[in-house]
Amino acid sequence: MSAVVYPSIIDGKDTHHPAEKIPVSSHTNPDDILHFFSQLQVNDSNISTLANNAKEGFKEWSALSFQEKAKIFRKAMDLIKERKNEFVDSHLEIGGPGWFAGFNVDGALGQIEEYAAQLSRPSGQVVQAAHVDLAMTIKTPIGPVLSVSPWNAPVILGTRSIVAPLAAGCSVIFKTSEKSPRPSYLLVKCFLEAGVPPKALQLVHVAPQDNPKFFEGIFASGAIKKVNFTGSTFVGKIIAQQCAKYLIPYLLELGGKNVSIVLDDANLDKAAEKILFAAWAHKGQICMSTDKVFVAESIYEKFSTALKNVAAEFVKDKDHEISQRDPVGRDKVIELVKDALAKGAHLLVGDFNEAEISKTNIIPPMILENVTADMKINTVETFGPVFTLHKYKDINNVIDEVNNHDFGLKAAVWSENTMKALNVAKKMEIGGVHINASTIHDDPVVPHGGVKSSGCGRFNSQWGMDEFMIIKTITINE
Known part of the structure; x- marks a missing residue:
């Protein structure tokens, strides 16, 4: 035909x-x-x-x-x-x-x-x-x-x-x-x-x-x-x-370098599930996809474990398991991950095989940790099924870092103390902040847009x- x-x-x-x-x-x-x-x-x-x-x-x-x-x-x-x-x-x-x-x-x-x-x-x-x-x-x-x-x-x-x-x-x-x-x-x-x-x-x-x-x-x-x-x-x-x-x-x-912030009193299982969805849905090819996750130091290990457990279930679903990319998008993700790994980041979840990705156009979901400021992926939107995990001590430093980013489309804050989360949300230079919910959120009756x-x-x-x-x-x- x-x-x-x-x-x-x-x-x-x-x-x-x-x-x-x-x-x-x-x-x-x-x-x-x-x-x-x-x-x-x-x-x-x-x-x-x-x-x-x-x-x-x-x-x-x-x-x-x-x-x-x-x-x-x-x-x-x-x-x-x-x-x-x-x-x-x-x-x-x-x-x-x-x-x-x-x-x-x-x-x-x-x-x-x-x-x-x-x-x-x-x-x-x-x-x-x-x-x-x-x-x-x-x-x-x-x-x-x-x-x-x-x-x-x-x-x-x-x-x-x-x-x-x-x-x-x-x-x-x-x-x-x-x-x-x-x-x-x-x-x-x-x-x-x-x-x-x-x-x-x-x-x-x-x-x-x-x-x-x-x-x-x-x-x-x-x-x-x-x-x-x-x-x-x-x-x-x-x-x-x-x-x-x-x-x-x-x-x-x-575009948006969208962030999630997990406070020390968050429901970790709920946060892990929603964050993985927001990062990997439609293979990370949504302007509101989560790119960067900040986690309170006191719960970092527990949250990392929760992420790995949920990720093991997510990758069984073909919707999240692979990302089929055009060459330009594929090569951008390859460059960002390759640069991060070369500078000391390591994979918490997923495998990175450049030759296999280039051959198949398939990018598996990945989570990177130990990401530092000199790595491109720290500030560049991936637009793929890859996000980074960051440990923090002081929430004010996280807010400063988010506000210093060029981007400001979406954020999520996770906490069982909603007033504490609201105070964090108010301080961020972001077009939309969602408390205890995914960064992927666009409702016809709610204004949507970014800053910076x-x-x-x-x-x-x-x-x-x-x-x-x-x-x-x-x-x-x-």
Whole structure:
């Protein structure tokens, strides 16, 4: 059976360019072509078409009533439910486990449901003013948005990239990852079939080497009023620099060197189970995955034993046992582990065989201890099934170390004294801290985002809508 070609969608129409058919390989076997995407030709004509459509689509979509938008969102939910198997299959293609594929679809539905509920909220307020008869503020959509989301959780992150700006009343140009064009195509089709105007939501596939030209062209068009990017810190910084050139605001959800802190009164068995899940779920390929664990010195040996016991059960589950990587991700993990071991770290759990990993693309789950500041893995996100274990005496030193990290997306604190844990949480420069729970936590009704090199702005619910709106002041005098 020949592989399917997934096109861009411009003004509601599938747009193919036969000369620009780019293969999408299996994550388990680079020689196995799953399907292709038809790349948008990045030229002045196509950029102009996209930009003009987005401006016209913005006028049409923002003029619809909140009842009409809510009806369309709920229809999109129905279509996604009907096609759940397709979405799950598209997620399995990237090497994700079945439970995570299902979680992504359910999470996407939760996102749409929450934003649909937010559509009826008040659009402004009357404010006190001394020198006018009446003063009010109105929240209005910012305008056309460029949304970009990554490959590792394409259904839920793609939905979030689309539905947040749409809920605010913005039009969206959605650029896919070259590693996962299929789920993005399926999502956009569902929203368009549900009734989103064709020019209000457009999908573009761009080959990696043409990304700089595409971003420069669409920014220079003047149409884009905000950028919504989820991905690596490296790429996020480049996009922020390009946005600064044109004074385009941005929402960034970037990488995270996420930490767990185990206090001396924690439930060790519960902490061990949840930390291992947070570190190894989806092979560590989640922006919220736990990378670094600090353990009070007085319980370090007991906790290490608990980790090893739980790990012995985890590796029996194929979802956690292996990590199937593309060569770039694979080689990054190899480099980090190799550097740490050469400088004196050792493996508490797992085996490291560079030749075998390079041959099979399979990285077994690992826990490293005796990691020091001169090792790359101490500060670099692994994005693989590897985390490090650190012993501490003074919790204040741990807080200082965490706050000195470049990253600040997620943290977990483990203690049976919740007020003590809360005090630790308050002191950390982190976007989200979860007490006695996994660092992997993203609820549609709770704001989500990072600080420092983990990004800026917040997704979800009213906070996600506000990211794509401006506050307009109106005063009235007789």
